[in-house]
Amino acid sequence: MSPHACDACLRKSALIGFLGARLSAVLGGLDSRLGSVLALGEAELIAAVAGRQAAEARRFSAGFDAEGSRRSLAETGVEAVCPHGGAYPVALLTLADVPPVIYLTGGVDRLRELTQAPVATVVGARTPSRYAIEVALDLGRGLAAAGVTVVSGLALGVDAAAHRGALAGGGGPLGVLAGGVDVPYPKTNRALHSQIRDEGVLISELPPGLRPLRWSFPARNRIMAALARLIVVVEAAESSGTLITAEFAVQLGREVGAVPGHVTARLAAGSNRLLREGAAVIRSPQDALDELLGVGAGGRFDQTEAGRAAGPTRLETPPRRPTPVERGPSPLDALSASPRDEPSLEGSLRRVLDMVEGGEGVEAIGRETGLGPGRARAALGRLELMGLVARDGLASYVRTLGGPRVAPPILDDPVPSEAHP
Amino acid sequence: MAAVLASVATFAIEGIESHEVVVEADVRRGLPVFTVVGLPDAAVREARERVRAALLNSGLDFPLQRLTANLAPADLRKAGPSFDLALAAAVLAASGQVPRESLASAALCGELSLGGSLRPVRGALAMAFGARKAGFESLIVPVENAGEAGLVEGVEVLGVPDLAHLVAMLRGEWRADPPPSTSRVVEAPAEGDLNDVRGQADAKRALELAAAGGHNLLMVGPPGAGKTMLARRLPGLLPDPGFEEAVEITRVQSVAGLSDGGLARRRPFRAPHHTISTSGLVGGGATPRPGEITLAHRGVLFLDELAEFSRAALEALRQPLESGRVEVTRGQRAISFPAAAVLVGACNRCPCARPAAECGCTDVDRARYARRLSAPLLDRIDLVCELETAGALELVGDERRGESTASVRRRVVAARERQRSRLTGTGAFTNAEMTPRLTRRHARVEGRARARLLEGHAHGILTGRGHDRVLRLARTVADLAGRDRIEADDVEEALGFRLGAQAVAA
Secondary structure, three states: OOOOOOHHHHHHHHHHHHOHHHHHHHHOOOOOOHHHHHOOOHHHHHHHHHHHHHHHHHHHHHOOOHHHHHHHHHHHOOEEEOOOOOOOOHHHHHOOOOOOOEEEEOOHHHHHHHHHOOEEEEEOOOOOOHHHHHHHHHHHHHHHHOOOEEEEOOOOOHHHHHHHHHHHOOOOOEEEOOOOOOOOOOHHHHHHHHHHHHHOEEEEOOOOOOOOOOOHHHHHHHHHHHHOOEEEEOOOOOOOHHHHHHHHHHHOOOEEEEOOOOOOOHHHHHHHHHHHOOOEEOOOHHHHHHHHHOOOHHHHOOHHHHHHHOOOOOOOOOOOOOOHHHHOOOHHHHHOOOOOOOOOOOHHHHHHHHHHHOOOOHHHHHHHHOOOHHHHHHHHHHHHHOOOEEEEOOOEEEEOOOOOOOOOOOOOOOOOOOOOO | OOOEEEEEEEEEEEOOEEEEEEEEEEEEOOOOOEEEEOOEOHHHHOHHHHHHHHHHHOOOOOOOOEEEEEEEOOOOOEOOOOOHHHHHHHHHHHOOOOOHHHHOOEEEOOEEOOOOEEEOOOOHHHHHHHHHHHOOOEEEEEHHHHHHHOOOOOOEEEEEOEHHHHHHHHOOOOOOOOOOOHHHOOOOOOOOOHHHOOOOHHHHHHHHHHHHHOOOEEEEOOOOOOHHHHHHOHHHHOOOOOHHHHHHHHHHHHHOOOOOOOOOOOOOEEOOOOOOOHHHHHOEOOOOEOOHHHHOOOOEEEEOOHHHOOHHHHHHOHHHHHHOEEEEEEOOEEEEEEOOOEEEEEEOOOOOOOOHHHOOOOHHHHHHHHHOOOHHHHOOOOEEEEOOOHHHHHHHOOOOOOOOHHHHHHHHHHHHHHHHHHHOOOOOOOHHHOOHHHHHHHOOEOHHHHHHHHHHHHOOOOOHHHHHHHHHHHHHHHHHOOOOOEOHHHHHHHHHHOOOHHHHHO
């Protein structure tokens, strides 16, 4: 018989679901008492939060039909595990308020497989910069390709990008939902929800059918923090939900890493503060692997190979095009004189690329490179064809993470980069 | 006692076309009443008072009899004061004060003042075209309209200052001066030179391309970067309108009451405010009037703060931009206005409109802003450019003065000449107007240039429509360089200037 949840745990979980709205009223959104409340036993929980619904809640609890609950779970294709059965994610036992039941889709075997592999959680802003999306995609893909389970929360922005990256990297992403596992939230991520349901595992501590509640977002964040050895914050403003995840991670003794952002960017103020306070600097999947598995362990991981192994990318919405690496040989190869890993661009192209990377506008690029306006646009058109830059908004360009990396110009650009004729 | 009947011809303006209207006057014994029938609007009905006073003040008789005037055809709506003169002439003829045969082969138009002098009317040029088409020998107009109406050959235009002179002329006692020669028309003051604008080389190059190929352009940049200044200089980059084009421009301006009485020598520049209504932008109203896009015909329509225009107004621009005409349907009648203008839109990089370094907008914010720009409209925009903040310009310094309008225009004119000789007889004048079929024929790319385009497709940068846009623009880049063959560099530049795919997909 496959692992399953015991009667008592199912009852406690159902009771939490039953009292969901009351919990919202009592706890609000960002309440630090969350853990201590969820850790209460059933009778105490009722006494603490049920208020006038106490009698009703007691009746609900007393009349709970575990078998019926299992039957309806089976009908919806959702499985349930509790700490007393097999397959329950061991990492979650480190929580003070262990979720009585984890509901999941995708199969308990797959869940066991994913939680036994090294796990990294990638989280960040729901409305991130284009840069953060690129980084999250890259992290998701790189980590997944290296055999790391990528956990995220299916929210908009960084979460979704990390999931998409993991899917493209060939890994089964693990999505943690704030509502029932069968409830796609937010709705705009419906397609992603069903893709992870098919190719990865979705888990939640709330019974199926329940919509997310105010308190269940931070509650979901504590599960994401607990599941992973490393939590990577890609971009977070001050006082954002992402920082709550990082906070949980610190309390649980997990590694916290953050991706550096512009120091002037309001959007990255929270993640930059984490770095200042000692979080690991995550610049690439390799950095994350170093944190997760120890320096050097990334020998298993080669970005180029990983990209190739990923095969055709499965990104459905087009946050980025396949990089030249994924496409195989690129026109860039013809231009590069140095070893394959560090190709050098034709003088002016490289200069233009460096300036795009530095956040310069087209006007400045044309002026500084001496190319002039038309030829600057031509160079950008060429770089876009190579997959090294992409449109950012209507008229500007942004450096993509795909393709050959170019080191900062001051460090290694002995070649004078002037306009070619 | 028999009634005395007289009929004279005049014209009603509909759209920018004129329709012949016959004014019949019937004078018979009865109570002295003056009735006007035949679908007149309030201004036409009020003409009775102006005609009566003008006649009396000019020392002429106003018959104290029952007077009925009919404007035929009776199903055409007559609006405005331009029927005054014809009504007065009909009354004069019916009351025997001027010989009736003197009006047999002439048409008249003009507004009367109470003192009997004539005021200029709108649409005199269109009426002159109508008079020639209808086979009239002469067209009698207020003297201020004579220059404009005189642009039409094949009909004698007689400019008359007041009613007394009209009567003298019809009696053969006075001759009108020939209409002033159109070359006399003074040129409107120049809009300023391109080298007044510092820096912004990217935008200037984009303007040059837009001028050379007639491409619609979107300028993206912070407020104060000089978007409006640059857009105002685009008409100056375009070649001077030829006679045919100038007449088209004058005709529109005449109908809209914007004509200065002569041939328009400058291409129009229209910059409506973003609060404009749909009918204000594309034309319409109960009696359809030309909209801004028509007023910009053969010139430039500049829409600053493109994202702030109402969605309906922007979507209504799509068809005119596609076909170069606006079709307005009112009841049974469909009216067509010319609307071949180069569109220049301007918007900010993002909703906060701050420079990139201080911008706090997220991708979501920017996507939402871009969505306001109406995808069907963006679909008609061939190129974008980016402007720097004024602050960045300070760093450039003053000493680098850019190219002058005249110098850029020489290249533009040469490029237009190449297009004209290539496209003669196809119905298109510029690269931007090339149909997909023409694009395939005249913007062929081979070798390395072709490889670039295929790459664009393979990487999902280009779509089918985007492909044609890039080809048309690459054609213009090559034309400006004086080349028949489109090179890889031209394709790359066109790719670089095309609108970000994100925005079009949004």
